[in-house]
Every structure is written in C-alpha cells, then in structure tokens.
Amino acid sequence: MSGGMTERGEVSDRNLALELVRVTEAAALAASRWMGRGRKNEADGAAVEAMRRAFDYIPIDGTVVIGEGEMDEAPMLYIGERVGIGGPRMDIAVDPLEGTTLTAKGGPNALAVLALAEAGNFLHAPDIYMDKIAVGGGLPDGVVDIDAPVGENLRNLARARGRDVSDLVLCTLERPRHAEMVAHAREAGARIMLISDGDVAAAIATGLPESGVDIFVGIGGAPEGVLAAAALRCLGGQMQARLQFENEEQIARARAMSEGDPARKLGITDLARGDVMFAATGVTGGPMLRGVRRFTAGAVTHSMVMRSKSGTVRYVEAHHNFSVKTWGVG
Numbered sequence: 267m268s269g270g271m272t273e274r275g276e277v278s279d280r281n282l283a284l285e286l287v288r289v290t291e292a293a294a295l296a297a298s299r300w301m302g303r304g305r306k307n308e309a310d311g312a313a314v315e316a317m318r319r320a321f322d323y324i325p326i327d328g329t330v331v332i333g334e335g336e337m338d339e340a341p342m343l344y345i346g347e348r349v350g351i352g353g354p355r356m357d358i359a360v361d362p363l364e365g366t367t368l369t370a371k372g373g374p375n376a377l378a379v380l381a382l383a384e385a386g387n388f389l390h391a392p393d394i395y396m397d398k399i400a401v402g403g404g405l406p407d408g409v410v411d412i413d414a415p416v417g418e419n420l421r422n423l424a425r426a427r428g429r430d431v432s433d434l435v436l437c438t439l440e441r442p443r444h445a446e447m448v449a450h451a452r453e454a455g456a457r458i459m460l461i462s463d464g465d466v467a468a469a470i471a472t473g474l475p476e477s478g479v480d481i482f483v484g485i486g487g488a489p490e491g492v493l494a495a496a497a498l499r500c501l502g503g504q505m506q507a508r509l510q511f512e513n514e515e516q517i518a519r520a521r522a523m524s525e526g527d528p529a530r531k532l533g534i535t536d537l538a539r540g541d542v543m544f545a546a547t548g549v550t551g552g553p554m555l556r557g558v559r560r561f562t563a564g565a566v567t568h569s570m571v572m573r574s575k576s577g578t579v580r581y582v583e584a585h586h587n588f589s590v591k592t593w594g595v596g
C-alpha cells in the first residue's frame with residue numbers, strides 16, 4: 267500500500283478521513299486570521315486558497331460539484347475543477363468558509379466544511395436558495411415532512427421523542443421570509459433559536475443530542491443543504507429539501523445541472539447518496555466545535571470527521587506548529 271491506496275486501488279479509508287481533516291484545518295486556520303476584522307471577502311478568499319492548496323496532498327481524483335461557483339466566476343474550487351493527486355474518482359462538496367459574515371463579526375459557528383462521496387452521489391445544486399427541514403437520528407422514517415405545517419411537524423416530532431412540543435427547540439435563520447413559520451412554531455408552543463447565519467452548523471446540530479437543537483427549518487443556500495445532508499447521513503438524521511427558484515434562469519440552470527423535476531421534494535439521499543465522508547473545522551467557536559485558537563507560532567484547531575458507512579464520529583484536536591512549516595498552513 268502506498269500514498270493512501272490499497273492494492274485494489276481503493277483509497278485507504280482510514281488514511282483518507284484524516285487527510286480530509288487536514289484540508290478543513292488549513293481553510294479554518296487561514297480564515298481565522300480574519301476573525302472579527304470586518305472583511306468577509308478576505309476571510310473567504312484566504313479559506314478558499316488554503317483549502318485549494320491542501321487538496322494537492324490528497325490521494326483522490328476529485329471533482330468539485332459543490333464549490334465556489336462557476337469556472338468564470340471563481341478562480342479556485344469552482345464547479346468542475348479537478349483536485350487531488352490522483353486516486354479513485356470522487357465528488358467533492360466544499361464550503362471553505364461557511365459563515366463569512368460570522369467570521370467577519372467574530373460570531374459563533376463559522377466552519378470550514380468538506381464532504382466527499384464516490385462520483386455521482388451529490389446533488390449538483392446551483393447556488394440558489396433551498397427550503398430545508400432536518401431532524402436528528404433515532405426517529406421513525408418520515409416523522410417530519412417539508413410539505414406539512416410546522417405545527418404538525420413539531421407535534422409529530424415531540425410524540426416520537428416522548429416529549430412535549432414546549433420541550434423542543436426549533437432553529438432557523440432570522441430572516442423576514444421565516445416570520446410566518448416562526449409565528450406558527452411559537453403558536454404550537456416550541457422554543458425558537460434564531461441565528462444570523464450558518465445553517466450548516468444548525469442542521470448538523472439536530473443530529474448532535476447535546477446541542478439542544480431538535481429541528482432545523484427554513485430557507486438557506488442550496489450548496490449548504492447538500493453539505494448538511496452529507497453530515498446528517500453520517501449522524502443518522504433525516505432531512506428533506508426543495509430548491510427555491512426566483513426566476514426562469516435559475517430553473518433552467520437547475521435543469522442543466524441535474525436530472526428530474528427541479529422543483530421536486532428532495533430526500534436526504536437525493537442530496538447525498540452512498541458512502542459519504544464529512545469533515546468540518548471550527549473557525550469561530552460554537553456548541554459543536556471550538557474555534558481556532560492562535561498563539562505566537564502555532565494554533566489549535568478542533569474538527570469533526572465522520573463517515574456514513576460506519577457512522578463513526580471523530581473529534582480531532584490538532585496542535586499546529588508554524589515554526590515547522592510542512593504545507594504552508596497558518
């Protein structure tokens with residue numbers, strides 16, 4: 267076995283999981299320099315560049331399917347870009363900095379995120395909005411439905427969990443578009459967590475019992491939806507989604523990117539199928555991951571890496587020594 271490959275030409279799973287964490291660590295370290303500095307584009311650019319560089323060490327033949335946009339609008343990690351040093355064909359979904367404004371303001375839950383699956387297993391989602399609903403594991407199939415009223419979903423979830431609706435916490439992005447849904451959720455008796463940004467972390471939180479979030483509902487980015495689905499596949503959670511179109515051009519774009527009715531209800535495996543690996547590193551701290559802590563010549567990062575096939579969730583605390591430069595992180 268060499269370079270992370272087995273004799274059968276497969277990526278050594280165990281090696282790959284740790285390699286992926288190095289990629290999100292590199293992005294988080296770079297973005298963390300910009301925490302609270304009010305410049306989200308610089309934070310994002312630093313994360314993108316560092317993540318792209320880090321891929322040059324990964325033993326895969328990867329194609330970016332969820333990335334920084336089209337080739338003509340993004341210099342790196344654009345849709346269709348091939349990354350990795352060679353190996354099995356994999357599809358890659360990335361968000362080098364999920365929570366650019368959070369980072370610029372020093373708010374919680376900004377993440378560097380990456381998911382990987384065999385080619386053809388991620389929804390090729392355009393950069394438009396997506397309606398999403400997510401709950402954690404250990405629940406009967408179909409306990410919530412994106413087409414059901416929020417009160418009904420809350421009551422079904424409470425029953426399945428053996429709790430009252432008033433015990434549940436519904437998390438959503440604080441946006442005018444969610445005002446009516448939030449009003450109905452409050453009427454049903456749920457407690458609400460309104461977040462300013464970062465719906466990947468919010469959706470993942472439903473799969474982490476300690477997070478205190480029971481259900482995520484609302485409209486956010488479609489690429490973020492695919493990443494959240496990949497993570498929830500690993501955590502045994504449930505998710506449904508539907509692309510939200512603002513004009514004909516977006517519909518045409520979605521049609522060109524994947525087969526089927528672009529407005530159909532999407533189940534979690536329509537978003538992320540097969541054996542999925544997911545890695546995230548905290549840029550700023552939150553209930554899920556600690557943010558990057560920086561010192562004179564080093565930093566500490568906190569990451570999670572998980573895989574749907576095994577259901578294993580690993581947390582990795584890495585102590586980086588910038589005086590020993592290996593591949594330019596820091």
Ligand SMILES: O=P(O)(O)OC[C@H]1O[C@](O)(COP(=O)(O)O)[C@@H](O)[C@@H]1O
Pocket residue numbers: 363364365366367439441462463464465466485486487488490
């Ligand atoms: O701010 P909008 O337009 O409501 O979009 C919501 C999306 O923006 C985010 O809050 C942050 O995205 P960025 O990292 O691109 O700033 C996502 O988590 C979410 O899916």
